[in-house]
Amino acid sequence: KKAATLAPSDLAAKNQLGIAYSQAGRAHKAKKIFRAVLAQAPKNLPAHLFLLDLFRLEKRFREAIAHAKSALEIDPENTDVLVAYGLLMLDMDDLDGAEMAWNNLVDAPADNPGVLALMKGLLGRGSQQVTAASIQPEIEVAMRDEDWAHAELLLKSVLGAPGSTDAEKAELWNQLGNIYFRLDNIAEALVAFNAGLELDPQNVD
Secondary structure (H helix, E strand, O other): HHHHHHHHHHOHHHHHHHHHHHHHHOOHHHHHHHHHHHHHOOOOOOOOHHHHHHHHOOHHHHHHHHHHHHHHHHOOOHHHHHHHHHHHHHHHHHHHHHHHHHHHOOOOOOOOOHHHHHHHHHHHEEEEEEEEHHHHHHHHHHOOOOHHHHHHHHHHHHHHOOOHEEEHHHHHHHHHHHHHHHHOOOHHHHHHHHHHHHOOOOOOO
């Protein structure tokens, strides 16, 4: 608070103050801070995103949409903007809108917490847009880097994807089995390998 008071033109400090109020459960005060930032700089992207999230959590969708539109106008390819818009659309039961956001996240890292949250939300709604193929490159990178926890998280997230074929799901189970095997979790590895064989008996890798 002191930094924002001493440097009223420091919008980053004001945004941090707004975040602090939000985390302390003082949403009304936080919104007042973010609105003050936008009064000084109408195209301040963080302030729009913070207000979008606050209004979304309060289910005040009209206000949330207004800030989503502003954010999209400022930076339509920004990962945080697309994720925030996608989550908002999910909360409004607009699956098409959420899928549009997902399909525009072509270059976003799959381990981004927001991207993962959107992916899980879409899977929970039965979206056909989240497929094993769309996540496979990120899984392969994680396994190549021996980042087993990240690879496991991605695999478990996409195993329920309705748009995947049995062969694709079998490959995912096999990859998950390999992770457990490398971690010396033989029991879980066998479960995963058997699940893969049930889906694709010809896959003996």
